């Protein structure tokens with residue numbers, strides 16, 4: 001990990017029409033290249049809103065966001081190629097195979113021919129999907145579909161990977177496989193990862209830094225171990241989360 005800034009969020013606010021308060025209320029975060037950054041918070045804290053803005057799905061109300069030096073307001077088209085966005089829902093055609101789904105996604109990113117084929121083959125081998133690659137996705141286990149879904153988000157070799165609850169609803173074993181894939185992408189390929197999870201134990205181990213949000217504001221940002229150690233009576237991120245938000249996280 002080096003110290004170059006890859007995402008900068010300055011005074012970001014989001015106000016939904018007819019809402020009585022801001023969903024994001026003056027958020028300031030910086031994320032450096034190669035970092036694994038966790039955005040944590042109870043239901044309604046603003047995590048999905050933040051990720052939707054960073055992914056270009058939702059417009060921001062005010063503030064400034066840059067990704068890889070590009071301004072989100074004016075350079076969205078170029079940013080699209082720097083970002084890999086992996087939604088929680090499976091964004092695949094069920095009757096197509098993993099290979100055909102990935103070829104299709106690759107073409108949407110402008111890849112073609114041998115280059116595309118090689119990239120798809122490589123990812124399929126790398127993440128242990130060779131045996132099932134020709135079978136329709138609808139015949140896969142839930143965990144396997146989520147793995148293919150992830151591959152769809154990284155085929156174009158993004159600099160930043162944005163994941164909303166990548167292991168939500170998975171069994172323990174599939175969760176471990178998914179986390180190992182993400183660890184590889186971060187450690188071996190240097191992908192910056194921005195992720196949210198309800199699994200605080202997982203976030204504590206996986207993240208270089210976390211931000212805990214509530215009501216659209218950041219309550220604390222830092223290395224989870226340092227944050228926990230600031231109070232010697234505290235022994236986990238879960239305890240810190242409870243202290244700050246007054247709630248245990250739903251879903252853990």
Ligand SMILES: Nc1ncnc2c1ncn2[C@@H]1O[C@H](COP(=O)(O)OP(=O)(O)OP(=O)(O)O)[C@@H](O)[C@H]1O
Nearest residue numbers: 016017019023041042043044045046047048049050
């Ligand atoms: N389309 C919308 N219109 C109005 N208000 C919205 C809309 N989407 C979200 N909100 C509100 O914005 C706030 C932040 O919601 P958001 O979904 O970003 O939170 P979250 O942290 O992702 O929650 P969860 O963990 O439940 O997914 C909440 O108060 C929510 O009710």
